[in-house]
Amino acid sequence: MTLPLVYHPIYSQLELPPEHRYPISKYRRLFDYLTDSLTLNERHDIKLYQPEPISVNEVKALHHPDYIDALFGNTLPAAKMRRIGFPWSQQLIERTLMSSGGTKLTVDLARQHGIGIHLSGGYHHAHRDFGSGFCLINDLALAAKHALTLDGIDTVLIIDCDVHHGDGTATLLADEPDIITFSVHCDKNFPARKPDSDVDLALPKSTTTNEYLSAFSGVLNLTLAQYQPDLVIYDAGVDIHQQDELGYFDVCTQGIYQRDSLVLSQCKEAGIPIAAVVGGGYRHDHQLLVELHAQLIHSAMTVFLGESQPKTNQC
Structure with missing residues (x-):
């Protein structure tokens, strides 16, 4: 059994203004932590892959070509760039295409190995x-559309556990009957307008670990049984954590591990390949996010490699 991890150094190679809210260094920090703590260079059951950028033609097949031309050519109005939340740079565009290529590669690896994890x-x-909330193009929707071109994949389920509603994914895929969108989010958080996903689980502010896991597990079981997907794309956002600066839940670190393990084990038991991305997480001290995002990899090592559960802070 091989656990594939997808990473590229460009993910953290973006100059942002001082005190910018986006934790751009967390990808490099997570990769460095995994390399050191798991001694990746000495393991044969965890393999690193480096992606290629997704093609502009693929992006234009999903997003409006005029938007993409303006975005990539730096002619997007200033108000629309402010809605995205990043200052424009060529490096931002290159990073965006590479990250979407990484999620696409993760789908291919999941189909081959049963699981793939993207460190972005x-x-x-x-x-x-239009883009919004630090998102220029929608890698989840792009990867799901790509998955449907692969042999044996007729239905894709996107499980989005970021604390913020997956509004762009919902609208982009509203007319795609073979791609099911499932968003688990805080009901009083960004974005203000929340279009309908195929399945929505909106939870109140201050939802605790036990409340979160109880509500999520029931809907997850029903969703998997109803749609019987051939592949799952899983957004394992850690902004559900009790100390996240842009989330309003009260979920502890152990709860994130349990959530990730629940999703991975359900898919493994059902024989459904799962492509996971690390998703959102926001702290001024970027290093504090590393342990939280690492729970996804630790969960995968337990579920797919049979390793023992790591010691984490109890709730």
Whole structure:
């Protein structure tokens, strides 16, 4: 059994203004932590892959070509760039294409190995003709569309556990009957307008670990049984954590591990390949996010490699 991890150094190679809210260094920090703590260079059951950028033609097949031309050519109005939340740069565009290519590669690896994990991804606020909330193009929707071109994959389920509603994914895929969107989010958080996903689980502010897991597990079981997907794309956002600066839940670190393990084990038991992305997580001290995002990899090592559960802070 091989656990594939997808990463590219460009994910953290983006100059942002001081005190910018986006934790751009967390990808490099997570990769460095995994390399050191798991001694990746000495393991044969965890393999690193480096993606290629997704093609502009693929992006234009999903997003409006005029939006993409303006975005990539730096002619997007300033107000629309402010809605995205990043200052424009060529490096931003190159990073965006590479990250979407990484999620696409993760789908291919999941189909081959049963699981793949992308150490980036989850840009679910990008709509057809505009970006929002640090999201320029929607890698989840792009990867799901790609998955449907693969032999044996007729139905894709996107399980989005970021604390923020997957609004862009919902609108982009509203007319795609073979791609099911499932969003688990805080009911009083960004975005203000929450279009319907195929399945929505909106939970109140201050939802605790036990409340979260109880509500989510029931809907997850029903959703898997109803749609019987051939592949799952899983956004394992950690902004559900009790100390996240842009989330309002009260879920502890152990709860994130349990959530990730629940999704991975359900898919493994059902024989459904799962492509996971690390998703959102927001702290001024980027290093504090590393342990939280690492829970996804630890969960995968337990479920797919049979390793023992790591010691984490109890709830």
